[in-house]
Amino acid sequence: MKKKVVVGMSGGVDSSVAACLLKEQGYEVIGVTMQIWQEENPDEASENGGCCGLSAVDDARRVAWTLGIPYYVMNFRREFKESVMDYFVAEYLHGRTPNPCIACNRYVKWEALLTRSMEIGADYIATGHYARVMELPNGRFTVRNSVTAAKDQTYALYNLTQEQLKRTLMPVGDYTKEEIRRIAERNGLAVAKKKDSMEICFIPDNDYASFIEKSADNVPGAGNFVDMDGNVLGCHKGITHYTVGQRKGLNLSMGRPVFVTEIRPETNEVVIGSGDDVFSDRLCCSHVNWMAVDGLHKESRRVTAKIRYSHRGAPCVIRELPDGTVECLFETPQRAITPGQAVVFYEEDHVFGGGTIL
């Protein structure tokens, strides 16, 4: 009896090849594109390689046809709006910097898609992520780096649950990007040369501030740039325009580069400091998802932590604080530890756990 797997197809190369590989491996493959937001300008989004819009459906459908697999479009607009877009806007309004891809993975690409796939009798769901699901000796599931560390996407997957991982396949993680493109070509997939997607899919023009203004009623307005001693340095456009570590767009001519070191929503202030001021060797995080273990159990642990998607990772020690949050002490100070971003802990090449930076 063939195992049935639903592949989330974005219309891009990676997920197309994922479907292709699974079919070769003998699975009964069903292609599904999740419709998650309404594009205003499909042409533009397609040029930018937008990941989940209407034009994506055409590409995905064509690939499914080429592979000879059934193909469906599922509507997840409500889930996406509630779990990703609303969260995204709310975080910015509170002076934090969210990572929508992580929320999308946990709540839409997995939770929603998995639930519905189970309903139609699937055994697994699969995606085109550059990561590999692995079962540890302790019986728990985690994700480990893809064979190409450069394309690794485990950071964005740290929040998946054991139940989700148990039913997840990521065939693309065994190959390099070059190999994936070759496989696509060899199988005559029309998307072989399609440009990689970039930027947040629901904000193709990359103008976050405008998006937030359109989505929220009470967006905090102009306020003061202040230095660490409280001196006013200038006027900012509203805290939603800034993030910790930011240099460009401040319009502050101090004779030397200056950076955002802190955002204070209570006072509507954006704190400015030098390049050195943006380094810190400590962070606290909450909403922790343990992956390789079921908890820290009052022990501290040496791990490698990534504080942003493109971070190489830095050695640190983590421990649970009495209030339930987790403290992370780095051996060397890290740049721009930013509230709202995820910190992901690694042990060897797999995800140990992760949380949201406070």
Added chain:
RNA sequence: UGGGCCAUCGCCAAGCGGUAAGGCACAGGACUUUGACUCCUGCAGUCGUUGGUUCGAAUCCAACUGGCCCAG
């Protein structure tokens, strides 16, 4: 309005008679399946104004305009 000082790109600033450094900011690009960071490229046909000296002036001289300081 007695004396002194200063006026060079949006900001700071080099230049001291030989044909406008640099930094910050800004713009564009690269990188990047989050925000950022980083990197690359661009950015004063002109030196407050008007005259003068000189082969040649941002650089010297004069007046004017504006600003600062000290006197009163």
